[in-house]
Amino acid sequence: MTDPRTGSRWILGDKFDEVHPHLESIDALWNKKWKFPCERSLYPFHDGKYEDFAPIFEALIKKGIHDGYSVEYTKEFLPTCERLVKNADKLNEEGKKQEAIDMYLRACAVYRIARFPYINSDVKTAAYEAQKTAYLKAAALFDVPIKDVVIPHTAGTDKDEGKEVPLYVRIPNGASRSKPSPAVILMCGLDGHRPDNTVRSNEFLARGWASVIVDIPGTADCPADRRDPTSADRLWTSILDWMEKEGVFDMKRVMCWGVSAGGHNGIRAAHTHASRLAGAVGQGAGTHHFFSRPWLEKAKDHEYPWTALPALTAKFGYKSESEFLDNAQKDFSLVELGIVNQPSCRLLLVNGTHDGLMPIEDSMLMMEYGSPKEARFFTGLLHMGYPPANASIYPWMEQVMASAT
Structure with missing residues (x-):
């Protein structure tokens, strides 16, 4: 619990030795850490909507998929991503510029969490490529x-x-x-x-x-x-x-x-x-x-x-x-x-x-x-x-x- 350079106690104090409860399972991650910022579209859910994420995490919990590094985890997000991009494309075709931007960015938020915490597989790489494609569609519409x-x-x-x-x-x-x-x-x-x-x-x-x-x-x-x-x-x-x-x-x-x-x-x-x-x-x-x-x-x-x-x-x-x-x-x-x-x-x-x-x-x-x-x-x-x-x-x-x- 000490800084090895000075021998002083870490400013983090007793928390240095704590194991954070969200690490227990995907259920704990969602309910003890991520649900709160997701409801408020805060990092890492910025630009996202709670209604997009809640069903995905319910499915992950039900299926017992706990490992964010895994392909199985990423795959649960992709149908939602693809649906949101299609909705955004339609809005763009209809000339609804700001609505299209918002929808593309919603899709990007889901892609972001899908390829968390590190791009370590072909599936996560594909998710990141799709995120970039959707993002550039939105970015092209910015003033x-x-x-x-x-x-x-x-x-x-x-x-x-x-x-x-x-x-x-x-x-x-x-x-x-x-x-x-x-x-x-x-x-x-x-x-x-x-x-x-x-x-x-x-x-x-x-x-x-x-x-x-x-x-x-x-x-x-x-x-x-x-x-x-x-x-x-x-x-x-x-x-x-x-x-x-x-x-x-x-x-x-x-x-x-x-x-x-x-x-x-x-x-x-x-x-x-x-x-x-x-x-x-x-x-x-x-x-x-x-x-x-x-x-x-x-x-x-x-x-x-x-x-x-x-x-x-x-x-x-x-x-x-x-x-x-x-x-x-x-x-x-x-x-x-x-x-x-x-x-x-x-x-x-x-x-x-x-x-x-x-x-x-x-x-x-x-x-x-x-x-x-x-x-x-x-x-x-x-x-x-x-x-x-x-x-x-x-x-x-x-x-x-x-x-x-």
């Missing part, structure tokens, strides 16, 4: 569309997993070479991918900022070598170089925001690309302790819907959970690798103090190295500091954008 843009991975190497970087890009109306737009590179998470970020993109657009949304190494369509910590650096270089060549982005006002597992990438980029970023946000980030065996062996029993170890093992490119637990800290810790000793751009660290997946100590630790940092922590709240965290992030970003020169 300011989100476009699927594939750029060359110019900084990539032969060891990377692909030679192209797929992005979702949204550029405010009126942006041009003569009037470039500030921009935010949104670095997605372990289970939240490019089609899951409409709300953030809308917030950026309302402020006159472009969105460049990208999957992080080891997830979804990302081409970076998941096993190589420096592959993320090459990824950001390729994206920033492309943005600079496009000419419609104000390169003095480019920020990045890494969410959850992407928080690690946001913090790393704040150091490795300090001269090219006006600022960075690391929200719910794992930087050092998160990668240790003592932490991960307990974190697997905390707030993640299922144990996160299989997803994390695959995301970081290890052959077994044991190999991941033994090696992740020396391979990926920003402290062990010395990244935190470099100067950084302005960096905001955000999380809940009772995050049971990425310890709050990992955000606090960043204050002890390199350039001075800024932070907003939320007492007693869980991973990411939800629900109030984002209300603190946007004003900080506005200030950074306004002061960037």
Whole structure:
């Protein structure tokens, strides 16, 4: 129950040793954790409707399908997804634009939960492909569309997993070479991918900022070598170089925001690309302790819907959970690798103090190295500091954008 670096008790306290009750079964997951946010269309059910999900979970419970990583779990969602897409297509054909958008996004929400917690099979891959197809149908109808843009991975190497970087890009109306737009590179998470970020993109657009949304190494369509910590650096270089060549982005006002597992990438980029970023946000980030065996062996029993170890093992490119637990800290810790000793751009660290997946100590630790940092922590709240965290992030970003020169 102690921080192995300092000998101090984890801020999580006794909760560090707790096994969360939702892990008992699919019944427990639904009734003790997910039903409440689903009824309110809150993460991870944003854009969704309770009436779409309740019958699916009733069927999962009845059939005793408990494992979210399984093909059987995913298949229960697909008929609902397909029905919603057909309804959306019909609404679109009838010229009912907003109703069609809402229906496509409803389908995307069901696809999202279907391919949770990690894309580890052909069935989940197909669900994600269908989610992207439905999402782009909705995004094409937005007043300011989100476009699927594939750029060359110019900084990539032969060891990377692909030679192209797929992005979702949204550029405010009126942006041009003569009037470039500030921009935010949104670095997605372990289970939240490019089609899951409409709300953030809308917030950026309302402020006159472009969105460049990208999957992080080891997830979804990302081409970076998941096993190589420096592959993320090459990824950001390729994206920033492309943005600079496009000419419609104000390169003095480019920020990045890494969410959850992407928080690690946001913090790393704040150091490795300090001269090219006006600022960075690391929200719910794992930087050092998160990668240790003592932490991960307990974190697997905390707030993640299922144990996160299989997803994390695959995301970081290890052959077994044991190999991941033994090696992740020396391979990926920003402290062990010395990244935190470099100067950084302005960096905001955000999380809940009772995050049971990425310890709050990992955000606090960043204050002890390199350039001075800024932070907003939320007492007693869980991973990411939800629900109030984002209300603190946007004003900080506005200030950074306004002061960037």
